[in-house]
Amino acid sequence: MNRVAMGNHVWRQVNTLAVAKNYYEKDMNILYPRIDKNYGTNGITGPQFTSYDYSVALIYKVFGFSETAHRWFSLWLSLLAVAGTIAVIRLYFPRGNAAYWGGLALIGIPEFYYYSIAAVPDLLALAAMVWGWWWFYRYLANQKWIDAFWAGLILALAGMTKLMFLVPGFIFLGEIIRRKAFHGKHIVGYGFIGILALGGSGFWYIWAKYLTDMNGINEFVHAIRFKESVSAALQVWVKNMGIDTVETWVGYPLLIPVFGGLFYTLKRHARDLRVLFSLLAALLYYVVMQHQLEHHGYYILLFVPFVALAVTAFVNEVWNKKAYKQRFIQYVPYLIVLAPLWSLLRMSHNFDDRRPGMPIVFTQKEARDYMQTCSKSEDLWIVGPDQSGCVYFYYVGAKGFPWYNLQDSSSEFNRFRNMGAKGIITDSEKEALRYCKKENLKVERIHQYENWVWLRFI
Numbered sequence: 001m002n003r004v005a006m007g008n009h010v011w012r013q014v015n016t017l018a019v020a021k022n023y024y025e026k027d028m029n030i031l032y033p034r035i036d037k038n039y040g041t042n043g044i045t046g047p048q049f050t051s052y053d054y055s056v057a058l059i060y061k062v063f064g065f066s067e068t069a070h071r072w073f074s075l076w077l078s079l080l081a082v083a084g085t086i087a088v089i090r091l092y093f094p095r096g097n098a099a100y101w102g103g104l105a106l107i108g109i110p111e112f113y114y115y116s117i118a119a120v121p122d123l124l125a126l127a128a129m130v131w132g133w134w135w136f137y138r139y140l141a142n143q144k145w146i147d148a149f150w151a152g153l154i155l156a157l158a159g160m161t162k163l164m165f166l167v168p169g170f171i172f173l174g175e176i177i178r179r180k181a182f183h184g185k186h187i188v189g190y191g192f193i194g195i196l197a198l199g200g201s202g203f204w205y206i207w208a209k210y211l212t213d214m215n216g217i218n219e220f221v222h223a224i225r226f227k228e229s230v231s232a233a234l235q236v237w238v239k240n241m242g243i244d245t246v247e248t249w250v251g252y253p254l255l256i257p258v259f260g261g262l263f264y265t266l267k268r269h270a271r272d273l274r275v276l277f278s279l280l281a282a283l284l285y286y287v288v289m290q291h292q293l294e295h296h297g298y299y300i301l302l303f304v305p306f307v308a309l310a311v312t313a314f315v316n317e318v319w320n321k322k323a324y325k326q327r328f329i330q331y332v333p334y335l336i337v338l339a340p341l342w343s344l345l346r347m348s349h350n351f352d353d354r355r356p357g358m359p360i361v362f363t364q365k366e367a368r369d370y371m372q373t374c375s376k377s378e379d380l381w382i383v384g385p386d387q388s389g390c391v392y393f394y395y396v397g398a399k400g401f402p403w404y405n406l407q408d409s410s411s412e413f414n415r416f417r418n419m420g421a422k423g424i425i426t427d428s429e430k431e432a433l434r435y436c437k438k439e440n441l442k443v444e445r446i447h448q449y450e451n452w453v454w455l456r457f458i
Helices: 010-025 051-063 069-092 098-107 110-115 122-142 145-161 168-179 184-215 230-249 252-269 273-288 297-320 328-351 365-375 391-396 411-418 429-438
Strands: 381-384 400-402 423-426 443-449 452-457
Touching: 010 051, 010 069, 010 391, 051 069, 051 122, 051 145, 069 098, 069 122, 069 297, 098 110, 098 252, 098 297, 098 328, 110 230, 110 297, 110 328, 122 145, 122 168, 122 184, 122 297, 145 184, 168 184, 168 273, 230 252, 230 297, 230 328, 252 273, 252 297, 252 328, 273 297, 297 328, 365 391, 365 443, 365 452, 381 391, 381 411, 400 411, 423 429, 423 443, 429 443, 429 452
Parallel strands: 381 400, 381 423
Antiparallel strands: 423 452, 443 452
């Protein structure tokens, strides 16, 4: 909890934290998020709705800047998501304690376990999704406008933060058809919820495109990217099914409860539109997001409540049916207890500051403080080589122009200097000097920390 952002996808965490820090340091207007890779501009660009980032910035405003405050905020969001998931499960399994086994299973999903204390906006979207889901059913039961308002507002927050977290809409449609809830007041309420949820989401992403075009900083992708061929898509599917699912998306201990729960659900409720529409949503999401799901584990957070629901269905089936009392399968639910242990074993390397997934020096507070002090000597720097274009910027406390790879053209240095870069921050001094010599750029070393140097253009 007291470690800086590190581990798998540290770049995504740092990108989020950079937006939060820029709010805190520059401007708390939520409509104008900024990043460090600003190309000599004000750094404004268009990410997803910055509900998470802005909340962290507010924490900084109240308690002061902290490299680890986001972990406590993320933990709170994760507990809120667990509570919301249990509340949703009880909508479908109101009797007994099976819902709490589903909540325990949620904690045992490795991807959720790891990201539960990481700086990813998906956590806020997840918490909003499950509570919006619950509030929709509250509206179905009570038909009160206030419930429709809260359902729409919370779902709007989920969709604005990450559009795909509106996926419960498929379940809502199935529930409405199943109940034949087509009365006038119902229909007006559905429209109200839809206008809030879809309207809010649509507004933000139109605004995000405008912000992206403002400075031409395309840091955040809002487009669908398909795999280039069927064979490439098949390779991703094999990896997802053979490695990701068994190790991190579900985890070995939960394989029997999850797939057993799916089996019993399809066996008992194959014609239930809620089930069919859920499967359709999963299929569409997987096809559309396959490019991201090849490497980005946090995109699976959308489906952790569905995994928990499958586990609950299994536990409910096995423990409530006398026919299974004499079989070994009655003991399988105890695998759920082992699931958090597997998450700990599988994901613990992400919190090892000897292998942080970035230069080790960034894990050391004294080093960070010194490097950030050095970076304040100039407004704009060329920073790298860093393929992420954000991790080095964030930890050395610089803003300016990205040097992505050692293979980048040396002419970029000349172009960036003409755009306002005052120098170079790098841990590859020899290569930087070679680039400068090739472009007839003269520099002087003004700071050094271990193998890191600050070179100022003369």
